[in-house]
Amino acid sequence: WLEIKNKRNQTISKERVHLPGACLRQLIQTGDILSLRKKYDIVKKDRLVIDHFCYIYLKGHYHPYILVTYERTAYLDNYLKPIRVTFDKNIQTTWAKNLFQGKNSSLYPVRRRMVVIEVKFNGQLPWWFTAMVTKFDLRRDAFSKYGNSVDAIHIHHNVPISR
Numbered sequence: 001w002l003e004i005k006n007k008r009n010q011t012i013s014k015e016r017v018h019l020p021g022a023c024l025r026q027l028i029q030t031g032d033i034l035s036l037r038k039k040y041d042i043v044k045k046d047r048l049v050i051d052h053f054c055y056i057y058l059k060g061h062y063h064p065y066i067l068v069t070y071e072r073t074a075y076l077d078n079y080l081k082p083i084r085v086t087f088d089k090n091i092q093t094t095w096a097k098n099l100f101q102g103k104n105s106s107l108y109p110v111r112r113r114m115v116v117i118e119v120k121f122n123g124q125l126p127w128w129f130t131a132m133v134t135k136f137d138l139r140r141d142a143f144s145k146y147g148n149s150v151d152a153i154h155i156h157h158n159v160p161i162s163r
Contacts, residue, residue, distance in 0.1 A: 001016050001017070001019070002016065002017050002019050002036075002049070002050065002053055003015070003016040004016070004049065004052060004053055015049045015052065015053075016049065017049045017050060023035075028064045028096050031064075033053075033054050033057045034054060036050050036053075036054065037050060037051070037054065064096045065095070065150075066093050066094065066095060066146075066149055066150060066153050068091070068092075068093050068110075068149045069090075069092050069093070069107065070088045070089065070090055070091040070092070070145065071088070072086055072087070072088050073087045074086045077126075080126060081121065081122070081126055082121065082122065083119065083120070083121040083125075083129065084118075084120040084121070085117065085118070085120075087117055088115065088116040088117075089114070089115045089116075091109070091110040091111060091114065091116070091149070092107040092108060093107065093149035093150075093152055093153045094106060094108065095153060095156070106156075108152050108153055108155075108156060109152065110145065110149050111148065116145065117138075
C-alpha cells in the first residue's frame with residue numbers, strides 16, 4: 001500500500017492506494033517516484049492519491065529507508081456502532097536497500113514481547129469497550145510503529161531523519 005497519514009488532534013485520516021509489488025520494488029531500487037504515475041492504468045481517485053504522494057515525496061526529499069513488518073489480528077463489530085480492534089505483534093524492521101538485493105536481510109525487533117492494540121471507531125467509544133478498559137486497567141498511549149522502527153534500526157544503520 002502507498003499511504004499518506006494525517007493526524008489532527010486525536011483524529012487520524014488516511015489516503016491510500018494499492019500498488020503492484022513491481023512498482024514498489026522499482027521505487028525502492030531506483031527512487032524514481034514519478035514512474036509510479038506512468039507504470040499502469042489507475043483510476044482517477046487513485047491517481048489523485050499518487051499525485052499527492054509524489055508531491056510530498058519530492059518536496060520533502062524523502063526516500064524509502066526501512067520496512068516495518070508485523071503480524072496483525074483484527075476484529076470488527078457492527079452490533080451497535082462500528083468499531084475495529086487490531087492487535088499487532090512481532091513488530092520488526094529492516095533496511096530497505098537490502099530488500100531486493102538477494103541478500104537475507106536481517107529483521108530487527110522493534111520492541112520485544114510487545115503487542116500494540118489499536119481501537120478505531122467514529123464518535124463515542126462503545127460502552128462495552130470502556131468497561132473493558134476499566135476492568136483490565138488499560139491505558140491510552142501513543143505508539144508509532146514507524147517511528148519506533150526508525151529508532152530500532154538506527155542502532156544498526158545510519159538512517160537519515162528528515163526535519
